Amino acid sequence: MNVSQFVKEAGCTVFSEGEDRAIESGYCGDFLSNIISRATDACAWLTVMNNVNVAAVATLIDCACVLLCEGVAPDEAFAARAASLGIWVLGTKENVFEACKTVARICNV
């Protein structure tokens, strides 16, 4: 399922937009070394990390979107970098476990 459709069905907040690609898998994590080496292409990356480096790592791993959980919102530097790199950054109030279930259910991954 494409990111834009996921946003509608899950009712997420949209902090920045990118290319409307399919979400093909998921990955949860906050340590950037783990994410960069283990997250799969076209994944939804679920994290509670809120800083500008998330945007850099998201581009390097080519994830379909970043989903910030537990009500986290990007700070100014993060939001600006995500917008300029063209990355989907979404937000949800759900915790990481609940958000995983939502991604799995809606995207069938």
Add this chain to the structure above:
Amino acid sequence: MEDCIRLEYDVDGENFASAGNASESVKRTLKQLGVSPEFVRKVAIAMYEGEINMVIHAHGGKALAEIYPDHIGIYLKDSGPGIADVDLAMKAGYSTATENIRSLGFGAGMGLPNMKKYSDEMTIETAVGVGTTVYLRVNF
């Protein structure tokens, strides 16, 4: 000297907002050159870890990438504190990163192991108080 594409970057040690820019630029260039995604990913991982190490451990430095038809050579050169015990630093999970750095998502102690894992050749030249140069080679 064999023809190659040379890309050079200043890696700012004070600015987390630009950390990863050099790796991102090299990644984009390789993609445009039609290098297969599998290799682009290896380069992106190895170089990003090296770039981040210069930012968080060494007050920044210089990154140089030389792209040849069959491989890429990456030099990450800093004038930071150097690494006293390279074998120890290479251990998975070993990190001297502060709590503040860890709160930014760095400091898992997986950087050097990842660089080793995702490159075909890695050498570290380092001297305490002088600096560190890491060479990474990824074959296409």
